[in-house]
Amino acid sequence: xxxxxxxxxxxxxGLVIAFTCALTGFAALTIERDDLxxxxxxxxxxxxxxxxxxxxxxxxxxALILPGLVVGIAELLALSQIYLTKEELQHYKVKRLNIxxxxxxxxxxxxxTILVMYGIILSGxxxxxxxxxxxxxxxxxxxFTGNFHVLEIASGISWALWVASFFVFMxxxxxxxxxxxxxxxxxxxxxxxxxxxxxxxxxxxx
Amino acid sequence: xxxxxxxPLFFLEFGDIVVYFTPxxxxxxxxxxxxxxxxxxxxxxxxxxxxxxADAFYAKxxxxxxxxxxxxxxxxxxxxxxGAMVTGDVFDFTLLVSLVGICNVGIVAAVKSRxxxxxxxxxxxxxxxxxxxLFSAAAMVAATTGTLSMIELAKDAVAIPLAARALLVLGxxxxxxxxxxxxxxxxxxxxxxxxxxxxxxxxxLIFLRVAEVILxx
Numbered sequence: 001x002x003x004x005x006x007x008x009x010x011x012x013x014g015l016v017i018a019f020t021c022a023l024t025g026f027a028a029l030t031i032e033r034d035d036l037x038x039x040x041x042x043x044x045x046x047x048x049x050x051x052x053x054x055x056x057x058x059x060x061x062x063a064l065i066l067p068g069l070v071v072g073i074a075e076l077l078a079l080s081q082i083y084l085t086k087e088e089l090q091h092y093k094v095k096r097l098n099i100x101x102x103x104x105x106x107x108x109x110x111x112x113t114i115l116v117m118y119g120i121i122l123s124g125x126x127x128x129x130x131x132x133x134x135x136x137x138x139x140x141x142x143x144f145t146g147n148f149h150v151l152e153i154a155s156g157i158s159w160a161l162w163v164a165s166f167f168v169f170m171x172x173x174x175x176x177x178x179x180x181x182x183x184x185x186x187x188x189x190x191x192x193x194x195x196x197x198x199x200x201x202x203x204x205x206x
Numbered sequence: 207x208x209x210x211x212x213x214p215l216f217f218l219e220f221g222d223i224v225v226y227f228t229p230x231x232x233x234x235x236x237x238x239x240x241x242x243x244x245x246x247x248x249x250x251x252x253x254x255x256x257x258x259x260a261d262a263f264y265a266k267x268x269x270x271x272x273x274x275x276x277x278x279x280x281x282x283x284x285x286x287x288x289g290a291m292v293t294g295d296v297f298d299f300t301l302l303v304s305l306v307g308i309c310n311v312g313i314v315a316a317v318k319s320r321x322x323x324x325x326x327x328x329x330x331x332x333x334x335x336x337x338x339x340l341f342s343a344a345a346m347v348a349a350t351t352g353t354l355s356m357i358e359l360a361k362d363a364v365a366i367p368l369a370a371r372a373l374l375v376l377g378x379x380x381x382x383x384x385x386x387x388x389x390x391x392x393x394x395x396x397x398x399x400x401x402x403x404x405x406x407x408x409x410x411l412i413f414l415r416v417a418e419v420i421l422x423x
Contacts, residue, residue, distance in 0.1 A: 042334045049338040053345040071304045079330040086323035
């Protein structure tokens with residue numbers, strides 16, 4: 001009973017802090033008039049909702065944060081696109097990260113290799129993120145004009161593998177280990193390829 | 207379990223996520239399905255502007271990519287709506303309601319006109335803000351009861367905080383604001399028609415479903 005009471009108190013304090021953050025963000029929104037700043041503030045408020053989810057404090061929290069985050073990012077991307085269209089800013093393209101030292105130095109290869117290796121060891125979503133970051137860094141530091149179709153196909157196939165693994169979890173639970181490995185490898189490849197595509201597109205010349 | 211929507215007709219289990227159909231949710235599901243099929247087969251309406259001072263009119267031609275985008279967003283909205291109608295999991299419900307919100311933003315924003323884009327942007331901000339109470343409500347339900355299953359939560363022994371219910375309603379209100387912004391952009395006249403009907407329908411359906419969920423919990 002004491003333990004439950006203590007947990008409830010900790011949880012309540014956490015909730016109060018998270019909601020205070022969210023309300024502060026909302027208060028700032030009432031003052032802000034610039035559309036872009038409003039978007040940034042909303043994103044800040046959104047982070048507070050992830051904090052509320054994280055307060056669950058179990059494995060379930062991790063499982064709930066991911067879809068919450070994905071939905072939040074999807075809305076943010078959609079709104080950014082609408083902002084670009086309505087302000088007619090689409091013609092300003094992002095130029096590549098053109099640092100001369102990095103263009104000839106072997107450092108990006110070493111750092112990228114370390115990140116990719118570490119990502120593969122981590123596996124899963126986090127591993128994919130780390131390995132993908134390595135490839136993003138590599139593409140950003142080099143001028144790369146390649147064929148992206150292979151990466152796109154790999155991304156699609158790995159995503160299909162991930163989804164198929166979830167079907168195995170649902171309908172053939174006795175094959176859970178195979179599904180676990182399939183999902184882990186699928187999401188790893190998916191995140192790596194998707195992030196590297198982002199990195200390559202970022203560096204696309206005008 | 208409480209039978210607010212009538213006796214469950216059947217359960218569809220995906221692991222621990224259970225989809226269930228009651229007469230109430232089945233009706234809403236079928237309504238969303240029928241309108242999604244309508245959207246699938248309908249063609250966009252062309253806006254006609256009368257030329258001032260002459261016996262003539264302009265008809266705005268909607269390009270194929272624009273038509274495809276609007277139709278895709280409407281169908282996606284219909285699918286998300288169908289999911290939200292029958293899901294038996296509180297978090298899935300909040301997630302699908304957020305998806306309805308995103309699709310509604312897409313439907314409103316598909317019209318390439320400055321004032322419509324402005325309305326879509328403002329609605330998008332409201333929808334994004336709506337996810338905060340929505341996800342917070344689901345998280346609070348999970349943290350205080352240990353389950354997200356509506357079937358478990360419907361049992362009398364489980365107490366759900368009033369704040370969680372209030373946040374859920376607040377979140378759905380945020381996501382379901384699309385018709386107001388479509389009206390603000392005067393989209394109902396011709397730009398966006400007939401796909402814009404999915405905004406109104408999906409908002410109505412998620413309001414009806416959240417009423418059932420709140421009474422059930």
